[in-house]
Amino acid sequence: MIEVFLSCLALGTVVGFLAGLFGIGGGLIIVPSLVYLLPMAGITQENLMAAALGTSFSTIVITAFSSAQRHHKLGNVDWNISKIFIPSIMISVFLSGLMISRLNAALMSKLFAVIVIYLAGRMIFSLKKEPKIKPLTTQSTIIAGGIIGALSSIAGIGGGAFIVPFLNSRGLEMKRAIGTSSFCGAFLGLSGTFSFITSGWNVEMPDYSLGYVYLPALFGITLTSYFTSKLGANAANVLPVETLKKAFAVMLVAIAINMFFK
Numbered sequence: 001m002i003e004v005f006l007s008c009l010a011l012g013t014v015v016g017f018l019a020g021l022f023g024i025g026g027g028l029i030i031v032p033s034l035v036y037l038l039p040m041a042g043i044t045q046e047n048l049m050a051a052a053l054g055t056s057f058s059t060i061v062i063t064a065f066s067s068a069q070r071h072h073k074l075g076n077v078d079w080n081i082s083k084i085f086i087p088s089i090m091i092s093v094f095l096s097g098l099m100i101s102r103l104n105a106a107l108m109s110k111l112f113a114v115i116v117i118y119l120a121g122r123m124i125f126s127l128k129k130e131p132k133i134k135p136l137t138t139q140s141t142i143i144a145g146g147i148i149g150a151l152s153s154i155a156g157i158g159g160g161a162f163i164v165p166f167l168n169s170r171g172l173e174m175k176r177a178i179g180t181s182s183f184c185g186a187f188l189g190l191s192g193t194f195s196f197i198t199s200g201w202n203v204e205m206p207d208y209s210l211g212y213v214y215l216p217a218l219f220g221i222t223l224t225s226y227f228t229s230k231l232g233a234n235a236a237n238v239l240p241v242e243t244l245k246k247a248f249a250v251m252l253v254a255i256a257i258n259m260f261f262k
Helices: 002-022 027-041 045-073 079-100 105-126 138-155 160-169 174-199 215-238 241-261
Strands: none
Touching: 002 027, 002 045, 002 215, 027 045, 027 105, 027 138, 027 215, 045 079, 045 105, 045 174, 045 215, 079 138, 079 174, 105 138, 105 160, 138 160, 138 174, 160 174, 174 215
């Protein structure tokens, strides 16, 4: 347990900064890292992917709220969009999480890899031309929230990898898209956490677990990510838009390569 906790302290330092910078909640890095670390805590292969996803969602809550607080002070959170996005995202991720956690562990890993590859490809190709701006309506926001919640439950992410490009393609300036994504992602993470706690409640897990959430990993990651997420949010406010897009794409490509060749 101690080794996992200390490793998660270091992991949280990196994840927090990236969460603040990209508004992604850090799940794309947390999940594959926990798949490597959690067996050290005695979590079986059968429950490994579900535990990684559930624990990832729980860390997103604190990290994303910390990041969103900073983005709010910088004026980067759109409240009108958030109040429509949040209910549909929370309902979708809760129901989807209940289903995903019951899948075969190998299938869950493959689905995660597919999501990462899709996100990497989308960001890379979107860099070649300006996105066509579409109208942002209540209906499109609710539908997008439902889809994003379902996809996020597969990858254990705060939805930022989907929310940011969606809002940006609807005319929201990149910095505000990232700030709004951080705020919505916190509620998505909260709903995902409850979902994986519920689905794993009667599953045999190591001590210090709450359903599929492994608490030492949660505390280790959030102890450091809470502080470094604010540094990332500050960086997001001063970096140029094009740099943000390129950095976002490079990060996703690196993760996709790791998932395919590890």
